[in-house]
Amino acid sequence: MKILVIGSGGREHAICWKLAQSPQVRKIYCAPGNAGTAEVAENVAIDVMDIEALRVFVEHQKIDLTIVGPEKPLIAGIVDVFEARGLRIFGPSKEPAQLEGSKVFSKRLMKDAGVPTADFEVFDDPQRAREYLAQARFPIVVKADGEAAGKGVVVAQDYAEAETAVRQMMEERVFGASGERIVIEECLSGPEASVLAFVDGETVRPMIAIQDHKRIGEGDTGPNTGGMGAYAPVRVAPQSVVDEVTRRIIEPTVAAIRATGIPYRGVLYAGVMLTEKGPYCIEFNCRFGDPEAQVALMLLESDLASICQAVVDVELDKVPVVFSQRAAVTVVMASGGYPGPYETGVPMTGLEAAQKLDALAIFHAGTKRDEDGQLVTNGGRVLAVTATGETFAEAKERAYAGVGLVRFDGAYFRRDIGWQA
Structure with a gap:
């Protein structure tokens, strides 16, 4: 094959x-x-x-x-x-992928399907958005409608911060056409988790719950990034929560899309907030997350090729989808300055030594070989050092041991991945 x-x-x-x-x-x-x-x-x-x-x-x-x-x-x-x-x-x-491509499409579909999600309003006029914010309760969430590499979301603590987000998205167009429309929604509270599922349009096979770390700074501070690390299992999202997310969020969404005549096939990623009222869907992605994929695939015991074929053939109910009960931790090593401006072409060393460690894999993100064959940086997020263990503590220790062996000038990584565990 x-x-x-x-x-x-x-x-x-x-x-x-x-x-x-x-x-x-x-x-x-x-x-x-x-x-x-x-x-x-x-x-x-x-x-x-x-x-x-x-x-x-x-x-x-x-x-x-x-x-x-x-x-x-x-x-x-x-x-x-x-x-x-x-x-x-x-x-x-294309049409089902608008679950990620358009926040407006996603929110309206969730509302129609009865999927628990934050109350929201849609705006295509910045002045109307400002008028709404003048009467709003804070904190509040402002989202660019279109795809923005996971960065088009602002949790505003007051009117000034929310108005700035509206101006940047809708008038300054910092996210291009993705900011032509925005969603303003209530701010939910509670721990977050990512629940991904293989979907063939009929059958849903959830993966394990994973928790990622979007913000650049330790303690989840600073601007959002594409993701600085992730881990599983998630203490606040045991199998019972995964089952509830599947039943109340993923399956109704898949059914609503199927009713349009174009079934959803692939990976459906639900970002959820575990509120006092139960899990609420914050957003959908139409593919594996990154770095969630590194954690999920390290723990997947079944054959990925068989699963993907079964999804395409609408035979997902016929193949096993089994995950290890071990823990996994991935730590992203980024270029200095990320998510702002950063240098590329920086030589890297230590990967061979790190890869010899037990139960560890290094997944490259922003890397390339230069003309001399030297491994150099080629992006903001450079590597995802991923390890498994019988316990979370063991997996984390192995991942950071691997990080400690890799060297490149300006390397940045968070030292608190999994701190909520």
């Missing part, structure tokens, strides 16, 4: 790494990939948004299955293009 994985981050390296363990898989390509994916796959220099070039490559190489990592090509409709040519591809088509 030949598989193409689309993407270049730590999530895609983890997907390739897990696929390489399948006896069904004889060849993996990754487009465009990074220095880590090159160790388990053949990198292909095609941009994730060059859908036509990806289609041509898949047809020419007779790829059996394509797996899409990032959200942008899914939101742009890559699945629709591939399926129109009879090509097998894992991920939701």
